[in-house]
Amino acid sequence: MKTIPCLVAILACLALFIAPAAAMTSESLDITISQDGSADIQFTYRLNWIEYISVYLRLVDPAQELKKALESNFRKPVTVTGIDSGSVHLSVDSFASVTEKDGKTTVRTPGLSFAEGERILQNYWFAPLVSVDLSPAVTTIRFPDGSVATFSDALEIPPQVRSW
Incomplete structure (x- = not known):
């Protein structure tokens, strides 16, 4: 009778070691800045089976981890305004600094680094089993004047300045 649970445990361990290194895929980060400098942030991602199970069992909360990192x-x-299985929606007041001088508006965004988020994720039990790359495939920053800055697979996003 004890052999069945033991066999199941052995098979589960083998599955973990035989399975290829899995990875969370950061698909996109879209930041829309309003006239007052606040930002609406949409982060989309794809979880592998290990991460999906961790989220399902509430061992990891992607929204809270992203909130902490930001x-x-x-x-x-940072306020989490929505979450589903593949995305987190956040808002940040005073994300960008907005100045007006001589009829000209200037918006400055902070630099972004996804390296801290990767370091945070390394503290979880499943870290040795996964390869984490939090740099989104596409990062888009939309400014109130309609201009857009786009970055591909960037771990660091430099501060952005737009004037109109």
């Missing part, structure tokens, strides 16, 4: 990066409160 608050650490921006040093400002």
